[in-house]
Amino acid sequence: MARSGVVSWRRRSEKLDGFDMAPMNSEEAHVLAVDDSLVDRKVIERLLRISSCKVTAVDSGRRALQFLGLDDDKSSSVGFDGLKVDLIITDYCMPGMTGYELLKKIKESSALKEIPVVIMSSENVLARIDRCLEEGAEDFIVKPVKLSDVKRLKDYMTREAGLEESGMNKRKLREPCDLPSSPPSILPSSPSSSSSSPSKSPSPPLSSSFSAPSSPTSLDSPIRRLKMTNTD
Amino acid sequence: MLGLGVDRLRADMNRLLAMLFHQGVLDEQFLQLQQLQDESSPNFVSEVVNIYFHESEKLLRNLRELLMDREFSDYKKMGTHLNQFMGSSSSIGAKRIRNVCVAFRAASEHNNRAGCLRALEVLEHEYCYLKNKLHELFQIEQQRVLAAGVRYPMQNN
Numbered sequence: 001m002a003r004s005g006v007v008s009w010r011r012r013s014e015k016l017d018g019f020d021m022a023p024m025n026s027e028e029a030h031v032l033a034v035d036d037s038l039v040d041r042k043v044i045e046r047l048l049r050i051s052s053c054k055v056t057a058v059d060s061g062r063r064a065l066q067f068l069g070l071d072d073d074k075s076s077s078v079g080f081d082g083l084k085v086d087l088i089i090t091d092y093c094m095p096g097m098t099g100y101e102l103l104k105k106i107k108e109s110s111a112l113k114e115i116p117v118v119i120m121s122s123e124n125v126l127a128r129i130d131r132c133l134e135e136g137a138e139d140f141i142v143k144p145v146k147l148s149d150v151k152r153l154k155d156y157m158t159r160e161a162g163l164e165e166s167g168m169n170k171r172k173l174r175e176p177c178d179l180p181s182s183p184p185s186i187l188p189s190s191p192s193s194s195s196s197s198p199s200k201s202p203s204p205p206l207s208s209s210f211s212a213p214s215s216p217t218s219l220d221s222p223i224r225r226l227k228m229t230n231t232d
Numbered sequence: 233m234l235g236l237g238v239d240r241l242r243a244d245m246n247r248l249l250a251m252l253f254h255q256g257v258l259d260e261q262f263l264q265l266q267q268l269q270d271e272s273s274p275n276f277v278s279e280v281v282n283i284y285f286h287e288s289e290k291l292l293r294n295l296r297e298l299l300m301d302r303e304f305s306d307y308k309k310m311g312t313h314l315n316q317f318m319g320s321s322s323s324i325g326a327k328r329i330r331n332v333c334v335a336f337r338a339a340s341e342h343n344n345r346a347g348c349l350r351a352l353e354v355l356e357h358e359y360c361y362l363k364n365k366l367h368e369l370f371q372i373e374q375q376r377v378l379a380a381g382v383r384y385p386m387q388n389n
Contacts, residue, residue, distance in 0.1 A: 036316075037287075037319055037320050038283055038287060039283050039284050039320040039323050039324065040319065040320065042279070042283060043265070043323050043324075046268045046273065046280075047268065050268055050270075070267060074289070088264050093315060093319075095312070110346075122315075122318060122319045122322055142323050142324045143319065143322060143323065144261045144264070144325070145323075146264050147259070147264065147267065164321060197310050
């Protein structure tokens with residue numbers, strides 16, 4: 001099985017025949033995973049790697065902020081080792097800084113606020129979910145995290161990581177294919193750019209009018225469902 | 233003969249797994265872990281489970297130390313340990329352990345020391361059971377891998 005659906009522009013034509021048109025960036029997405037539990041870090045790392053993502057896993061909110069270049073009150077737009085981060089996935093309950101506090105710090109930072117943040121929690125508490133979504137979390141996953149959850153996360157990354165290139169790619173190449181959930185119809189109009197920054201697409205207005213999800217444990221992210229119906 | 237051995241071992245594994253599912257000891261999250269194991273990560277399940285065992289033993293020791301202390305009153309700390317134990321148990325699909333943790337946590341929230349002690353004993357028992365069964369599972373798996381490796385030269389005769 002193809003481990004990675006990533007195709008670079010150069011190789012595209014060679015791979016046209018029988019190629020699985022996975023909506024992919026020309027680079028692998030880089031996810032920062034934050035969880036104080038080693039077991040959970042191993043699992044989330046594997047889930048992400050098997051889904052063709054680069055992963056950096058840290059054990060605390062503080063380390064996450066260090067990695068992102070946000071140390072205490074200092075703010076910088078460069079990641080610790082220069083790698084851009086396409087998605088942050090964090091546990092809610094952590095000693096020291098909770099996932100919620102981490103989320104707030106990220107959304108308060110002009111350099112980092114565009115990075116989608118997903119919260120994980122073993123507790124299915126509606127008030128907690130609401131708080132996180134209101135603070136700007138992209139989604140909320142009830143643990144244990146499964147492959148289907150991670151597959152859903154990929155949509156946030158490909159949609160928001162400025163994939164104009166592959167968007168156009170798909171419009172040309174998808175005519176014979178029937179893919180009802182093709183991202184191009186969902187992508188908001190954004191300035192065309194390479195995928196170098198996750199902040200290109202504006203945060204979809206739909207999420208601000210979105211209220212509490214009715215069922216956080218449903219298979220589809222409620223946010224995704226809302227976005228899809230509005231663009232159809 | 234060795235070919236039959238592989239099939240029989242696989243059947244043994246499946247039977248053991250089915251029993252653990254039936255007993256509610258494991259749930260589908262364990263299957264999810266198995267799905268994450270492949271040629272690029274051939275020991276993923278046992279690696280994660282071994283980390284889980286290592287962490288769990290520490291947590292169980294901490295819980296026992298807390299409760300054995302005659303002057304014990306730090307239910308909040310106990311709650312923290314329990315949350316960790318609950319979380320990691322659910323991440324590997326250890327359903328029964330997780331459920332005992334839930335009951336344990338309820339006792340702790342009511343400052344019910346006797347209830348906590350009882351829950352701890354059940355927890356230690358459940359943990360022992362799970363550890364034994366998973367070790368058994370990994371042993372059968374190892375034997376199966378070995379038997380499968382030896383089989384191929386025979387087939388070519």
